[in-house]
Amino acid sequence: MVTAKAILSAPTGLHARPAGDLVKLVKSFEGSAVKIGVPGGRSVNAASMLSLLSLGLKSGSELEISVDGGRESEALEAVVSFLESVKD
Amino acid sequence: MKVTGPAVLWERTSADKAVRSFEDAYAVVSGQLSALAEDNPIFEAHLEMLQDPMVTDTVQANMAAGMQPLKALDSAGNAIASMFAGIDDEYLAARVDDVRDIFRRLRDAMTGNSSPQAEFPEGGILVAEELLPSDTSKIDFSKVRGILCAKGSTTSHVCIIARSKGVPIRVGADISGIREGDPVEVEDPLVGGQEEVVSKLRAAGRKVYVNAGSISDIEAGIAAGADGVGLFRTEFLFIGRDSEPGAEEQESIYSQALLSCGGKPLTLRTLDVGGDKRIPYIEIPAEENPFLGLRGVRLTLARPELFRTQLKAVLAAARSVRALRPEWFADQSPLRLMLPMVCLPKEIRQVRAILEDIDPGYRGLVSLGIMIETPAAVLGAEALAAECDFFSIGTNDLTQYVMAADRGNPGVAYLYDSYNPAVQSAVRAAVRAAHSAGIPAGICGELASDPLATEMLVSSGLDSFSLSKL
Numbered sequence: 144m145v146t147a148k149a150i151l152s153a154p155t156g157l158h159a160r161p162a163g164d165l166v167k168l169v170k171s172f173e174g175s176a177v178k179i180g181v182p183g184g185r186s187v188n189a190a191s192m193l194s195l196l197s198l199g200l201k202s203g204s205e206l207e208i209s210v211d212g213g214r215e216s217e218a219l220e221a222v223v224s225f226l227e228s229v230k231d
Numbered sequence: 232m233k234v235t236g237p238a239v240l241w242e243r244t245s246a247d248k249a250v251r252s253f254e255d256a257y258a259v260v261s262g263q264l265s266a267l268a269e270d271n272p273i274f275e276a277h278l279e280m281l282q283d284p285m286v287t288d289t290v291q292a293n294m295a296a297g298m299q300p301l302k303a304l305d306s307a308g309n310a311i312a313s314m315f316a317g318i319d320d321e322y323l324a325a326r327v328d329d330v331r332d333i334f335r336r337l338r339d340a341m342t343g344n345s346s347p348q349a350e351f352p353e354g355g356i357l358v359a360e361e362l363l364p365s366d367t368s369k370i371d372f373s374k375v376r377g378i379l380c381a382k383g384s385t386t387s388h389v390c391i392i393a394r395s396k397g398v399p400i401r402v403g404a405d406i407s408g409i410r411e412g413d414p415v416e417v418e419d420p421l422v423g424g425q426e427e428v429v430s431k432l433r434a435a436g437r438k439v440y441v442n443a444g445s446i447s448d449i450e451a452g453i454a455a456g457a458d459g460v461g462l463f464r465t466e467f468l469f470i471g472r473d474s475e476p477g478a479e480e481q482e483s484i485y486s487q488a489l490l491s492c493g494g495k496p497l498t499l500r501t502l503d504v505g506g507d508k509r510i511p512y513i514e515i516p517a518e519e520n521p522f523l524g525l526r527g528v529r530l531t532l533a534r535p536e537l538f539r540t541q542l543k544a545v546l547a548a549a550r551s552v553r554a555l556r557p558e559w560f561a562d563q564s565p566l567r568l569m570l571p572m573v574c575l576p577k578e579i580r581q582v583r584a585i586l587e588d589i590d591p592g593y594r595g596l597v598s599l600g601i602m603i604e605t606p607a608a609v610l611g612a613e614a615l616a617a618e619c620d621f622f623s624i625g626t627n628d629l630t631q632y633v634m635a636a637d638r639g640n641p642g643v644a645y646l647y648d649s650y651n652p653a654v655q656s657a658v659r660a661a662v663r664a665a666h667s668a669g670i671p672a673g674i675c676g677e678l679a680s681d682p683l684a685t686e687m688l689v690s691s692g693l694d695s696f697s698l699s700k701l
């Protein structure tokens with residue numbers, strides 16, 4: 144398992160559209176279990192839009208990402224760069 | 232229309248015996264939603280939500296913890312719904328209904344309880360706490376005389392469907408104390424009364440048009456005696472698919488629409504999305520205020536390839552119908568192209584430039600008009616009238632923008648009032664500007680169908696009234 148931290152860039156938080164895009168990205172890494180959470184809080188399955196939305200992430204939130212299985216480091220890098228660059 | 236009848240209480244039968252496993256029910260519901268999604272994009276969103284891993288994971292975790300399957304399902308549904316209800320975002324909080332609806336479907340599939348209202352007594356008034364979209368699909372509207380709901384808004388799914396079937400509905404009703412069989416009454420000014428409206432309009436010498444969202448709407452309206460179509464919404468061609476319809480597909484639909492009108496005017500509104508209406512393959516950057524953002528003609532002008540394809544298809548349809556029926560075009564083309572959300576003369580000129588570029592002889596194929604929906608269009612009506620061939624007042628949006636009140640927000644419902652003198656004075660100003668420029672002005676909002684508004688609107692000088700249905 145590999146882990147990393149990221150700061151959410153989306154100015155209006157992780158609402159339905161960016162969450163949907165993130166789910167698509169995560170699903171493109173078959174065999175990788177991606178989890179996202181806030182430090183000290185629960186972490187959720189990043190392939191589930193409902194779970195992601197349930198975190199109610201605001202812009203600037205600090206996030207912890209972990210990837211287990213599949214192309215771990217590639218997936219981790221893609222997810223981190225998505226979270227740090229997503230615009231809306 | 233006012234109807235009375237015996238109350239029939241909508242009971243969500245609480246069958247608590249599972250006859251199907253969760254996995255089998257999931258497959259059944261997947262199938263139902265895929266089929267429904269073909270006609271209605273709301274069910275596409277439901278299908279996506281059903282396929283979210285959280286749904287299955289939560290139910291299976293509950294079962295693994297030793298819960299009975301039905302209990303596991305109910306508990307998962309409640310947990311997910313309350314999670315959404317707690318999110319500080321109005322849009323997401325409203326998804327609670329969708330979540331509950333999906334779990335309702337799963338429960339019905341597990342208990343084999345698929346049509347609780349199978350034996351609805353003809354002529355009864357359906358009384359319900361709340362009707363979700365999945366309930367709506369089970370209602371036999373040919374038997375229901377009226378509907379009373381305690382919860383829901385007048386723009387909710389059930390209201391739209393009930394009214395389109397001619398069934399009066401009231402939401403926000405006090406249903407406590409109504410028992411099965413009690414005589415109840417439902418009054419709905421938005422249903423029926425059209426005979427009255429039509430005869431008043433005929434007596435005043437105004438044109439009676441009909442609004443249409445499909446070819447069959449056009450056929451039904453013309454068969455019922457409409458003088459033409461005052462609003463043909465083209466969105467149905469664009470929704471529920473992954474990519475935009477091509478020029479040929481659009482041309483064939485627009486030709487059919489023209490032919491169905493039999494030479495009577497067809498007012499074709501160019502694609503009107505944005506605001507609360509989104510199409511997955513037409514991306515719009517996130518907006519703080521979608522209703523003040525890229526919608527209507529603003530959006531289509533910002534997507535020139537998309538817009539050009541539609542305009543090209545419209546002109547091609549007009550050309551091929553003209554070849555078939557030249558007599559329809561002898562005096563003036565029956566095809567009226569209408570632009571939504573226009574604020575500036577420049578927007579009309581931009582559209583004319585595209586039309587000119589596609590076919591320099593386009594003026595013989597279509598006339599070009601605009602919807603009056605914004606205060607800017609009313610206050611600048613004189614300059615707009617100089618650039619186009621007709622006005623059509625969209626009272627739904629005009630009311631919302633004049634009063635600065637969201638039509639779906641119950642907190643400002645007292646402001647969203649098309650009868651308000653400010654809105655009516657906007658209507659009269661637009662009509663005056665049209666008439667002094669020598670072009671006609673019509674109305675195509677819901678207010679046109681309201682029998683209480685007919686006299687007021689006739690006196691403001693409107694030339695045509697496009698009714699929701701005839």
